[in-house]
Amino acid sequence: MKIALIFPPQLGKSRVFLVNEVLSTAATQQGHTIVEAEQAEFVLLFEQQIPENVIGKKGAIVNIDQAFNQPEETLLQAVSSSHILTNNNAQQTSQDTSLSKDKIRKIVGVTACPTGVTLTFMSAEAIAKYAKTQGWEAKIETWGQIGSGNLLSKADIEDADLVFVAADIDIDLSKFEGKLLYRTSTNLALKKTEQEFDKAINEAQIYYHNGQKTKTKTKHQEKLTTATTTDHFYIDRNRVKKIVGVTACPTGVTLTFMSAEAIAKYAKAQGWEAKIETWGQIGSSNLLSKADIREADLVFIAADIDIDLSKFKGKPLYRTTTNLALKKTEQEFDKALKEAKIY
Numbered sequence: 001m002k003i004a005l006i007f008p009p010q011l012g013k014s015r016v017f018l019v020n021e022v023l024s025t026a027a028t029q030q031g032h033t034i035v036e037a038e039q040a041e042f043v044l045l046f047e048q049q050i051p052e053n054v055i056g057k058k059g060a061i062v063n064i065d066q067a068f069n070q071p072e073e074t075l076l077q078a079v080s081s082s083h084i085l086t087n088n089n090a091q092q093t094s095q096d097t098s099l100s101k102d103k104i105r106k107i108v109g110v111t112a113c114p115t116g117v118t119l120t121f122m123s124a125e126a127i128a129k130y131a132k133t134q135g136w137e138a139k140i141e142t143w144g145q146i147g148s149g150n151l152l153s154k155a156d157i158e159d160a161d162l163v164f165v166a167a168d169i170d171i172d173l174s175k176f177e178g179k180l181l182y183r184t185s186t187n188l189a190l191k192k193t194e195q196e197f198d199k200a201i202n203e204a205q206i207y208y209h210n211g212q213k214t215k216t217k218t219k220h221q222e223k224l225t226t227a228t229t230t231d232h233f234y235i236d237r238n239r240v241k242k243i244v245g246v247t248a249c250p251t252g253v254t255l256t257f258m259s260a261e262a263i264a265k266y267a268k269a270q271g272w273e274a275k276i277e278t279w280g281q282i283g284s285s286n287l288l289s290k291a292d293i294r295e296a297d298l299v300f301i302a303a304d305i306d307i308d309l310s311k312f313k314g315k316p317l318y319r320t321t322t323n324l325a326l327k328k329t330e331q332e333f334d335k336a337l338k339e340a341k342i343y
Contacts, residue, residue: 001041001042002039002042003027003034003042004036004037004039004040004043005019005024005044006044006046006051006054007020008046008049018068019064019068022067022068023044023074025071026071026072027075029303029304029305029306030321031303031309032075037053037054037057040057041058042058042079043057043059043060044059044060044062044067045061046061046062046063046064048061050085056086058082058084058085059083059084059085060079060081062074062077062078072323072324073324076321077203080335080339081205083206099162099180099204100201103161104134104161105136105161106137106139107127107131107137107139107160107161107162107163107164108139108141108157108160108162108163108164109124109127109138109139109141109164109165110140110141110152110163110166110171111124111141111142111165111167111186111189112143112166112171113168113186113236119168119187120143120186122186122190123189124140124142124150126189127140127164127189129193130193130194143167143169143171154175157175157176157179160179161180162180162182162200163180163181163204163207164182164196164200165183166183166185166188167183167186168236173207176207177207178206180204180205180207181206182199184196185235185237186236187236187238188337192334235298235336236337237333237337240270240298240337241272242273242274242275243272243296243297243298243300244274244296244299245300245301245302246278246279246288246301246307246309247259247260247277247278248279248302248304248322249303250304255322255326256278257278258322259302259322259325259326260286262325262326263300266330266333275292279305279307288311290311293311293312293315298315298336298340299312299315299317299340300317300320300325300332302322302324302325302326302332303319303322304322304323313343315342315343316340316341316343317340318332318335318336318339318340320332320335320336
């Protein structure tokens with residue numbers, strides 16, 4: 001992806017140089033190219049003022065200190081949470097970052113799974129129970145093949161400080177236009193409720209229903225995933241049977257093989273079949289076949305160098321670093337199941 005870094009004009013030249021260096025390195029490792037704003041497909045900003053020449057492009061606003069200290073993680077998160085930059089983003093982003101548990105009075109939510117029964121109602125109950133422990137008012141709408149229940153009114157949505165969506169199927173979120181929204185899976189909402197609300201507080205974004213069409217999915221992908229307007233896919237871990245992956249670091253030795261082992265070990269613990277291809281200066285090994293890729297429910301890439309991913313076209317794919325795949329394997333797979341995109 002072509003990325004532009006736009007720094008505040010008041011920022012000192014030495015600070016700009018240092019942050020630009022670490023982010024440019026991280027971008028290259030993740031397969032991106034740094035370009036001028038006019039050529040950019042994605043814009044990374046460090047203040048709430050949106051320049052006129054990037055309005056209408058995809059982008060994100062990040063904290064410059066975090067970008068300097070954690071460039072790889074910052075860039076991954078920014079790309080995965082991108083939105084269309086508009087004239088109103090400055091005000092909205094300020095609202096994004098001001099959300100805290102003690103300021104919340106009411107939340108609304110939607111839960112939805114393919115059957116609309118077990119996970120739909122269990123996750124709704126978990127969300128409502130957690131909200132009650134925090135002293136929040138909560139109303140959770142439920143969706144599924146059997147229909148929808150506990151429908152949210154306009155007043156419910158207007159009064160809400162946060163919209164919490166736990167969905168494994170495609171649902172219409174247009175009524176949440178302009179609201180702070182966080183989306184996860186029913187499984188995570190049920191089993192890791194507190195963790196997901198902590199993430200919601202930090203990562204919720206103003207929702208824009210911009211009418212973008214989602215990509216066509218195969219029948220197998222429809223069973224596994226749900227597309228959103230940003231082509232994100234929410235994959236139910238209970239339906240994953242096989243994953244494939246690639247690990248790659250500049251030397252192709254230590255981190256390449258250690259992260260591959262960590263990925264394979266985690267997959268085994270989940271009961272998934274896994275095959276991980278390794279890349280580096282010494283060459284590549286354990287090569288994936290067309291059949292391996294075709295049968296995979298998820299492609300998990302842990303790479304610190306630029307690699308050719310063209311053979312994964314049309315597959316749900318998540319990319320991270322070898323370091324994160326090695327040290328925070330479970331966290332990265334949780335993110336992969338929520339944030340994978342059709343490549």
